[in-house]
Amino acid sequence: MSSVETPVAAPARSASEPPAPVAPGRPHAPDVRRQELAAFLRSRRERITPEQVGLPETGRRRTPGLRREEVAQLASVGVTWYTWLEQGRDIQVSGQVLASVARALLLDPNERAHLYTLAGAAVAAPGQECPSVTASVRRVLDQLSPLPACVLNSRYDLLAWNDSYRKLVGDVEALPFEERNIVWLLFTSEEFRSRFLEPDAAALTVAARLRAGLAEHVGDPAWKSLLSRLRQASPEFEAIWQRHDVAERGSGSKGFAHPVVGPMRMEFTNMWLGQRLGTRLVTYTPADEETEERLARLAAL
Template identity: 45%
Template sequence: MDRQPERRRELGAFLRSRRERITPDEVGLPRTGRRRTPGLRREELALLAGISATWYTYLEQGRDIRASDQVLAALASVLRLDGHERGHLFRLAGHAPEAKAAAPEPLAAEVAAVPLLLQPHPAYIIDGNYDVLSSNRAADELFPNLTAAAGRPANLARWVFLEPAAREVVVDWESEAHGLLARLRTQAARHPGDPRYTRLIDELQADSAHVRTWWPRYDVQARHSGHKRLRCPRRGTLDFAYTAFHLAEAPEQTLVIYSEVT
């Protein structure tokens, strides 16, 4: 299946979202009268990047044209992309290896047992699309109903956006949910056309007003470790550090371990 048209559309949407967040003041352009669109105009971005305005318009429209490394670097500079966003831009433009659409790697039995060995620390293993492949009792208690989905795999993104308990457990729900959606967007771009991602994203957009609002912003983010404030059923609000480890033989699978910060 030819996924180039889909990827070109994604590239255009990404460029447009980043163009709209840059103000003329930020790049030293004078404000001239009333502006009908947020951020830079297409011709302004093209001028700053040293390319033809018509050619850039075609790029944003998803036309069948190919941008060179030099052009992409110029656009990334003008748009002030961070390292992760820059890599995402190059990947969408076909200048980086794309993850192959394939059946998910099966979870080996010895790997599935790892979260159990980490009890009492909450731990789970997720796939690239946030399906929960394995978890321990502490994780099931900390994230109620995460693994109770009937007839389909438990999924962390579905839990965060569609499970009412998530807003009780995740203290800073909005910022955490926004970050998770940005990471899901990044993962989906690595697997264009993969039905696991398209089905999940369609479901989230259908059932979550937040996803419908945030998805068009085209935020992207790499998976990382960090801190979360979580409200535990028996102990109240606690601070947790969490660490993510990609499995060596199945890099799409990630082991996430939580430890209480005292």
């Protein structure tokens, strides 16, 4: 007579945790993203000691770091659910629960963003907490005035800028975070487009550079969200996007049309701040004496 194993009751879930997924009938090989997620979670868990998170030491441990049940306890999620997440199971997870796991594992901003990407969850909109925009970078931006300068990532999100850049292109600080993106503004804001001498050419170039950058971020939720919004909001962008044109990011020249001081020709230079995120400080310098004089007038406004 065969014996029947009594199932163990699953641990209670927190209110924020999604319903526990049903175990698959037969194992399937996880995809590369889930394998990376599993390895990343294990590596972060194994580097933390109980003392670091206020847990009592319980004697000798067979493996370094925290146990899975301890991470689940700290994150207020079920042990079974967290175990399946760390095993790379194909389960759904919300940003709220990922935030709890990130806090439990003491992840820094770069690690937190990596966790969200691997889990296929939407990354928070870029803002003042971007790890590449340090206090030193902000000081450099201020010291560069009257030269306009800004910080962009590979997705062309505007992460920071100085007062000269704001005067040059308009009050970007008044925009919602999700609209502080060069590509979005060039294809959806007539006011922003009016600040360029050749707005159509600028739009073509930035779309081609975005297409080239996408190769390194295929499947990234933040990129997918931006592209979906652009393709729905702008038929012009959709038509350009279907051409599959690509262009490398680099230094060059650009023409601006300020409503008060007039047209200006500027040389722009990229200075890279973060290789993984493609974050760069972009500075604009006058291409001729006339622009230099008008830039001085711009600074005095």
